[in-house]
Amino acid sequence: MDGPEADRLQLHHAVEHGPEGGICVVRCVGGAPRVGQFFTTKGLTGTLRLDRIEKFGRFLEFIDPPHSAKVHVSGGPLVQLRYGDVLVAVPEPDGVVLPVQVSPDWRGRLEDCGLRLVGPDGAPAGFPEVLRAHYADREHPGHPFDLVRSDAELDHLWDTLTRAARFASPEGEFHLVPPDPNGHEIGWVRVRDLVGTGLPSRVLVATGRAAFLTVSLDGRVLGAVTDEGAGKRIVVREGDWNSPRPVA
Numbered sequence: 001m002d003g004p005e006a007d008r009l010q011l012h013h014a015v016e017h018g019p020e021g022g023i024c025v026v027r028c029v030g031g032a033p034r035v036g037q038f039f040t041t042k043g044l045t046g047t048l049r050l051d052r053i054e055k056f057g058r059f060l061e062f063i064d065p066p067h068s069a070k071v072h073v074s075g076g077p078l079v080q081l082r083y084g085d086v087l088v089a090v091p092e093p094d095g096v097v098l099p100v101q102v103s104p105d106w107r108g109r110l111e112d113c114g115l116r117l118v119g120p121d122g123a124p125a126g127f128p129e130v131l132r133a134h135y136a137d138r139e140h141p142g143h144p145f146d147l148v149r150s151d152a153e154l155d156h157l158w159d160t161l162t163r164a165a166r167f168a169s170p171e172g173e174f175h176l177v178p179p180d181p182n183g184h185e186i187g188w189v190r191v192r193d194l195v196g197t198g199l200p201s202r203v204l205v206a207t208g209r210a211a212f213l214t215v216s217l218d219g220r221v222l223g224a225v226t227d228e229g230a231g232k233r234i235v236v237r238e239g240d241w242n243s244p245r246p247v248a
Contacts, residue, residue, distance in 0.1 A: 007031030007089035009039065009050075012068070014078045016183050021048065021074035027066065029086060034062040039073075039087035044080050047093055048073040106178040106186060112206035114195040118173060127175070127188060127219055147231030154210060154232055155198040158225065161236040167214075167221045172196055174223075179203050179212040188215070200225050200232070 008030035015023040033039075038047040052072035053060040063069050110117055148154045168174050172193040177183045193199065203225070204210035211227040224235045 007033040007037060007039075009033055009063075009071070009087045011081055011083060011085045011087065013083060014081065015070065016177075016180075017078040021051075021072070021076065022078045023070060023072050024078065024081075025068065026071050026087070027068040028063045029065060031089065032062045032064045033089060035060075037089045038075075038092055040090050041081070041085045041087050043085075044076075046076050047090060048075045048078075048087065106180040106183070109180060109206055110176075110178060110189075110191060113179070113199070113202045114193065115176070115191040116194055118190040118192055127215075147233060149231045151201045151204065151210070154200045154225070154234065157234050158200050158223075159197050161234060162221075162223055165216075165221045165223075165236055165238050167216050167223055167236070168193060169217050174217060175215045177213045179207045179209070183213075190217070200234075 008028070009026040010029045012025040012027060015025060017023070033050060033053075035050055035053060037050050039050060040047045050071060051074050053063050053069050054071070055063070055067070055069040060069065063071075107117055148157060162168065173190060174193070175188045176191050178186050178189060180186065195202065199212075200210040203212050209227050210225055210232055212225055214223045215221065216223075220238060222235070222237045226233045226235065
């Protein structure tokens with residue numbers, strides 16, 4: 001299964017994930033993986049289907065070494081995967097039932113988070129592409145804060161940091177990638193926070209994971225919560241947030 005010619009993809013990180021799959025950044029390390037193939041790796045329960053390969057905004061039928069791409073996979077949760085895991089192509093499972101690729105009711109989910117949708121196309125020209133914002137969130141060495149294990153502490157830290165950075169507009173508005181397995185496909189939406197405090201715990205109650213990505217209306221402040229299994233981290237970056245300078 002893992003011979004030199006096997007189709008293999010090495011995981012860099014998961015951009016979006018949910019119970020049915022998600023979006024990952026991968027590097028091809030063997031063969032020529034194609035859309036429609038199934039993959040597995042050590043420690044993964046079941047298989048994942050490669051639904052889409054995207055590179056520089058173009059959709060590809062296959063990827064070959066040593067290229068990297070953003071891939072959409074389905075078939076199960078991605079929480080079992082870790083950086084550096086190698087997904088190896090396997091035969092199509094007998095009797096497999098392919099999941100329906102339909103976006104869930106993400107608008108209703110926003111309301112459950114205490115957020116009102118102001119507009120799905122409110123991001124100004126030149127606004128950061130979603131994947132680049134995810135890189136700024138995850139790709140830098142180190143985070144400004146240690147793991148937070150208490151939901152109350154997470155809410156307090158989020159409120160304190162975002163207020164200090166003047167993250168939300170006076171009306172409580174900002175841009176957000178809907179906390180949803182298809183959030184990357186939906187892209188930036190403009191929302192108004194109807195509550196004003198404790199956003200991480202509200203997202204946790206509504207979606208089951210306190211993980212989300214936001215940017216201020218002017219693109220100046222990046223705010224994110226990452227769920228890393230052992231705990232959660234808050235990332236708040238001001239100004240040129242593509243540099244590793246955190247908010248003090």
